[in-house]
Amino acid sequence: MTRPLIFMDPFPRNEAMVYTPDCAAELAKLGKVITHWGSRASDDLVETHLADMTVLIGQTAMPKERLDRALNLRAIINVKANWEPNIDYGECHARGIHVLSAAPAMAPAVAEFCIAQAITLLRGLHRADPLFRSGNEAYGIAGNLQAKSLYGAEVAMIGYGNLGRALAPLLRPFGTRLMVHDPWLSDGFLRTEGLEPVSLEDALGRADVLFLLAGVTSENEGFLDRKFLETIRQDTTVVLASRAEIVDFDDFLDLAGSGAFRAAVDIYPQEPVPTDSDIRTTPNVLFSAHLAGGLNASYARIRDTMLDDIGQILKGLPPLRMQKADPKLASMMRSR
Amino acid sequence: MTRPLIFMDPFPRNEAMVYTPDCAAELAKLGKVITHWGSRASDDLVETHLADMTVLIGQTAMPKERLDRALNLRAIINVKANWEPNIDYGECHARGIHVLSAAPAMAPAVAEFCIAQAITLLRGLHRADPLFRSGNEAYGIAGNLQAKSLYGAEVAMIGYGNLGRALAPLLRPFGTRLMVHDPWLSDGFLRTEGLEPVSLEDALGRADVLFLLAGVTSENEGFLDRKFLETIRQDTTVVLASRAEIVDFDDFLDLAGSGAFRAAVDIYPQEPVPTDSDIRTTPNVLFSAHLAGGLNASYARIRDTMLDDIGQILKGLPPLRMQKADPKLASMMRSR
């Protein structure tokens, strides 16, 4: 019996991320592995293996004309964690090819980063160290005049996908009210998750802590425009965690910089941010450089979930741990 | 029927902390209230009311000779959250006078601060903003070479009192192993709390994240000396959260500053820290100025638990929410 061919074309992921020796050994148990690193595989290389490929790991283009020739293909494993537009999701679905994303494996790291950003902003932890070092600290309540607690806060999440599902359990022990605005999810579903469905207006206007966790689609790009952002209360803490494109970024920074709300920003419309960008001098914002998800622990989790689900698929069983592409919604997503 | 006398002598707490208008109104329902602010009440003032006092709110000295004359006294409510040595705890116990501390009301705020400190150190959040602003940021995995996740970490708490009990539920959703070293608590008790009792050596040597949460007693002052601190692994994150006196502070900073471990410090042997103190220039430590517990949210909680328990006591019922002094252990504590 022929061993299944596992074709790896995971650029921009590298070997340290998705093909460590342990992982390579496990993959080798599951099939014959062919890898390509450092760039996206050439058309020639893809074509050479297309007919034999059983599992494709990577973000290789898979339009219908390729699928027509990939007759053994049973799974496409996106390890970049964003759906790309170069796959015919409908055709994959119709042919029973599993299209999976590693996004759930990135979510815990992002969630812990988000909760640290939120408490840091609420409690002023980011200012405390420079104030202390410069001898300008105030102790106890005198240093805590602007401090707020996460306990009992009203929390709203805009978007409740992989990130929200990882974040909600971290928030529960704080006894926070958890509001969600997500137009893809029914109120009944959210309530069974112990969440309160709210309108976008209510999420923005009522939250003490607001997590912006929505993906970017062809329909919602920039939907949080200045008009909406201006409805956020001054004492609200805002964590922009999923994609910069869901807000009007200039307006967001303008408002946050002028003290309209407290904000943490980890993702940008363009990365790296140009050296001379005004972004870098915006006061009153806690910046970081797209650090929320991409650490070794996340790649270990990606390897683990990927191996697990490839194992399931090669046994003819449904995958369990990676995210399954919904043909319509995946097609709408705007990756970078 | 005479209304019970509630005598308030809560300095260094002030009216905004423990006698807001709402709180004053509630206390007035419970009894006749006499207050003194801005300093500790004079002996004369205390003596004037001693015989009538039913509830004492504050850290007023209560040696045996005073208790002998405080024949109506039923409760002493410490709102500073540390047991002071100026009370005869044994006599109070013998006379059935409840001695209570507001420490549990401070603990949630400290716990959320601790978890933010820990994730900040693990993920490098405190360095991210200055790096970004100065144009020295690295994105994603390149910026995360030192980053670690709290998920699945081995966590040890040295001391499991009010702080540990508030912190443990925040750690649970991260799936961390929770080890505790606390010589006042039996292994059986810790196990029923879902915690793993460990020796001090194991706590120091095995933890990925180490929370120093012990109180200071006449017996344990400085027990975490250089010899012990040197057994902490280099990749361990250490949060010093309860009292500076439990460590040899100079050695702690010396080791942390030289990269022996990652550390966050919120409390100091002397506060305010002298302007020219070397502490302020110690590299590699996340400092803050005793900000963990003392914010408005904590004082609101103090007022709430205090009113609740005074209500219970005046009905002849046991208090429920504040910490009860154990006569022996409270006598051993070293307050400041």
Place this chain on the structure above:
Amino acid sequence: MTRPLIFMDPFPRNEAMVYTPDCAAELAKLGKVITHWGSRASDDLVETHLADMTVLIGQTAMPKERLDRALNLRAIINVKANWEPNIDYGECHARGIHVLSAAPAMAPAVAEFCIAQAITLLRGLHRADPLFRSGNEAYGIAGNLQAKSLYGAEVAMIGYGNLGRALAPLLRPFGTRLMVHDPWLSDGFLRTEGLEPVSLEDALGRADVLFLLAGVTSENEGFLDRKFLETIRQDTTVVLASRAEIVDFDDFLDLAGSGAFRAAVDIYPQEPVPTDSDIRTTPNVLFSAHLAGGLNASYARIRDTMLDDIGQILKGLPPLRMQKADPKLASMMRSR
């Protein structure tokens, strides 16, 4: 714009179960509703509406030749909670027709029944009332010689589908170890659910409490045969909850009746059980008449999840609350 046609052919479900006035009103908001009750709809009736049907509620046969003509069909909602063999699941999948089952809505009721069966057997609650009424009771420990506690028990579930997922949270507060044997689920997945994957042999041999929750497929019918059942320890409590066909039923009753283990049985190879069946006189078994899932509360939940997911589908969004048919696995299931 034409309103979508919702065709209801839910026999053996009746109006009280899946078409109460509230539910009818909600469905009427979503589309034009045509219903048939009391039998399965005739071919003629189905054919009349086939071309217009957008949503089919019921267990109507849907082979490929019908699907070829059901060009508007977007969802098939099985409200009987078992996959039937009269649907071409692969074709439905390929065409993007959602095939959903109400099974998750039945699971909570079954789970609470299971936990009551288990504690009843462990604690002897079913014998207590007749013993008391006949004057043969023994009090306290004398009456509890055979009693065991669920707290800290080793629990195994054979099968971890809808039932197991509802049952596990009910077991958590008892501090039980939760072992699972389910050949469709990877060890990695089970571990992320906080469950311990075990072999069938270990599940049978180690459990103090054993829940038989597997579905019946063409491959596993009767897989728990006498040889396996004889490996169950005498002090094990066995709850047969999903389908009688997963065990060799005669051997199961023979062993349970002779005291090889404690057992509760709610489902039978043939229902109703013949009046003169030997089953009825089997000693030592706690019987009930397929009561675990089918009560009003479950049908209310079915209506709720069904309305929710039809709403999602008609908006072009993925369903969220009902179970999605896996084309291959659903085809293997053996319904009755």
Place this chain on the structure above:
Amino acid sequence: MTRPLIFMDPFPRNEAMVYTPDCAAELAKLGKVITHWGSRASDDLVETHLADMTVLIGQTAMPKERLDRALNLRAIINVKANWEPNIDYGECHARGIHVLSAAPAMAPAVAEFCIAQAITLLRGLHRADPLFRSGNEAYGIAGNLQAKSLYGAEVAMIGYGNLGRALAPLLRPFGTRLMVHDPWLSDGFLRTEGLEPVSLEDALGRADVLFLLAGVTSENEGFLDRKFLETIRQDTTVVLASRAEIVDFDDFLDLAGSGAFRAAVDIYPQEPVPTDSDIRTTPNVLFSAHLAGGLNASYARIRDTMLDDIGQILKGLPPLRMQKADPKLASMMRSR
């Protein structure tokens, strides 16, 4: 150094309950053990050891005149789990003698029994087996016309002591509203426990499931009289779990027997219940013979918590796991 004397006079507890070989070995490590079995120790025996006793395990009378001579006594460990009136609780407290009860160790077993009683009554599990054996069963919904689910029910507890604290976590996963009426507990405390404080009237009138968990004191004996019991709704399930004396027992059975509510009864005003008592023929009640707490698992837990807390006390540390007597409330309790 003299080893502490541990005097065991635990009747009606016997060796199998509180002095198994393992337990005896552990106690022997802690001190010199003197035991008396089969009856309460004679005054002579008690007097012989009174001066040396450090720990008393049992329900031996300890009035002030004895305490005056028990100068080494540091702990009295009640292993019967009800406070008895033969101890001067105030004197013990004043002298710093810990008075502890094993009640918390009994509570889990009672809680699991209660939840099984409640679901059994809600779902009719106790009737299902005799109906099936006699050929009178109805299947599925036809057999479930009276069945109700615990999920989402309104639950009230009258009394929130050891039993309620063990029961609440078992109820949480059912998503029930948890109301509590307990005049010894403040509303603020109950709310921090995630419970809703309600009046007795509301508890009785609103509950779908009502757990009667209060202890009996000199003040509340029979407080649930006919007038109150008549306010319980017909579809309410009532579990009488703590002490028969909190209700007017005749009226309770009269009402339950006539279908005024569903009821489970495990405890009786007199035990054993007289052979010819009318109680035994009361229809419509699920009886058991004081089986809820007293099984081997509970005695194992008693031994475990007792050893743990004696260890703490002999180290000069506060006990952690057993219940501490409140001098005033313990004095009010009515034991049997």
